[in-house]
Amino acid sequence: MLPGTEPNNYEWRLSAITLSSGADSVQLGGYFNIYNQQTSRSKNLSERTFIFTDRALYRPGQIIYFKGIMLESSNGGRSNNVLKARSTTVTLNDANGQKVASIQLTTNEFGSFSGKFNAPEGLLGGQMRISNESGSAGFSVEEYKRPKFYVEFDTLKGSYALSEQVKVKGFAKAYAGNNIDGAAVKYRVVRQARFPYYWCFYRFGMPSSPSKEITSGIATTKVDGSFDIEFNAMPDKSIDPKALPVFTYTVYADITDINGETRSGNVGVQAGYTSLQIETNIAEDSKPEELKNVNIRTENLNGIFTPAQVKVSVSRLEFPGFLRKRLWETPDQFAMTEAAFKVAFPNDEYKEESNYLNWKKGKLLHEASFTTTANGNVSIPESTWYQNGWYVIEISTKDAQGHDILEKKYTHVWAPGKKEANQKDILAYTDKSSYEPGQEAELWLATAVDNPYLLRTSTQPYAVTNPIRLKITEEDRGGLAYAWMYVYNNRVYRTEKTANVPWSNKQLQVEWAT
Missing domain, CATH: 2.60.40.10 (Immunoglobulins)
Structure with missing residues (x-):
């Protein structure tokens, strides 16, 4: 543990740490944030307000109904109480941050308040906010029309081959149920590549294939509101097929009806050198x-x-054994043979032997x-x-x-109790992914070298054993965090682990009743 000038009083930020043993030392630069559990759980009080609106989008002149809940937090946010009979000023600000209106409200016995504003008229539309001294909520005020129709595409169920013609069928349908015929369709098809099998290219890096528009055109919806778009699924021939790329052809369609209303839709078609x-x-x-x-x-x-x-x-x-990784890239030409290198540098990798993919x-x-x-x-x-x-x-x-x-x-x-040499430089293992108060957590730590000198930090003191056994209490809700670091052959190895202790006692139980 890092010593403090006083009990439970640590410096919050260190710019460097020097580790020494006898005549050897190493300085670790950078910034290290020190978490002090005692300070983090101080009794400083803070107020928070959660504000909710009945909608996310309003027209000018519409009524904005809102509600707020005021809380007082202490003990690092672990204790919260509603603020009863608290007076607060709630303000409506426009898209430029200017005050439009305000109202004075008082919380009830549940710490909540409610009210309403009229969405401003004659002002610039956009993102507006309702706020008080300790919280706010955003919403939009816009002049908008309800859409009369929408665009959708048929579900793609087949397999498509590269360099073949692909036909995509779409529809323009009114929300009233009728079909939109005679509407103008403007479309374009954009190709992008993805590489799902990383082991095909990890040695040389992921290939580059920028997105490209391969076709565009116009069409007209038929009597049933349908339209067809055809294109050739051209591959990017600059990519080696051995990288097993999958090409996504995204079809974008903008449809304008006879009244001038425009709606858009898109669908993606996948094709590759294999169909599975x-x-x-x-x-x-x-x-x-x-x-x-x-x-x-x-x-x-x-x-x-x-x-x-x-x-x-x-x-x-x-x-192959625990080896130091290179601090520089692997050369394309080697000045030493592998045998000579191993004699001179027995603890170092010669040609990426530390990478398990090799x-x-x-x-x-x-x-x-x-x-x-x-x-x-x-x-x-x-x-x-x-x-x-x-x-x-x-x-x-x-x-x-x-x-x-x-x-x-x-x-x-990895599982505890095995005798094999650890194949990772350092790892931490918990017996469960989540814990509840009253349970006991087991946390195992394994390193690639025997008995290294470990620098450890944690949100809770613990006995140095392996496994580390922790009795979970109510105070641990929110989770426990641990980190370890050691130096071996002038290299720093570190890991961290979180024991998840959820706020399960705060979950709302919603039931339907008649």
Whole structure:
């Protein structure tokens, strides 16, 4: 813990920290904010007002109904009480911040007040505000007309191939139920690229593909209010197909009826070098029990579920040992051979060996083939993750055209009680994602080196054990925050962890009754 000049009185900001051991020292520059729990929970009182309006948009001259609730907060915002019989001045300000009107109100026994203003007429429209001494609410005042019709597009259910003609069907429909025929349609189609499979390009960086308008034109709505837009799904040929780009063709349509009213709509069409994509929810950091059931779905590029025969394989990656990362970019030409480099610098990486994406696959631990389902539920034996470390999950299939599709997910699995060397420089692990008062939290800390000298900060003092056991109390609502840092071979490693303790006792319970 950082010492203070007085008990529970720390400097709020440090510009540098120097760590020393014997004749060795390192200075960490930057700014460090020190959180003092005692000070943060001071008894200083503050007032807040929450103001609500009945609508977000008004026409000039309409009545603006508002309501406010006044609170007095203390103990760092953890204690709140309504302010009864409190007099307050509520002011209406226009779009230029000028006072338009004000009213004097007094809160009732529930700390609330209510009133009304007339939206100003003859002034510049825009964002206006209602405020008092400790709160405000914004709203818009505009001259507007209610729309008489809207634009929508047919749901896209098919798969589309690159370099082929695509037809998109849309409709102009009146809110009264009739069709809008004979209306002018101006449209344009804009192409953008995305790259869902990062492992295809991470070595060289994400390719660049700026958005481009590929076509535009005019059309007219038919008797049934429909209109058709056709375009060629041209790919960006400057992108290597091996990067597996997916192109989004956004169709924008502006429709003007015979009365001069204009409404707009848009729809996106997806196309790529493959017609199928694999979606999965596997996170980068996992616990063994979280991977017993994972979600794997196959969809066409427009997000519609498409069943497919897939194969899933799980392998553990071979850990090369804990190495210092380069402080500079990897050179394209090496002055030393790898063998000579390892002799001179045994603790440093030679060619990005510390990046798990470059590690070799180890033994195959699990393999299964199945047909995907709409819910995507897939079971993997928990025994697959019997060791801590990095794993790669490979999911492969073929689309209707016979193209191979491969998705790779890398996940770091960690559980307490295992003997393997830690493959991350430092990590913190909690047994649950959320806690309630009365429960006990377990917080584990693991480092890549044995027994480093840890600098720690926290919102609550704790006994230095592993695991750290914390008795959660009502005072902990809002969450507990912890951070650790250590220095090894002149490199700084840090992590932080939050124990979530929600304000579940403040949740409103709404019930319908007859």
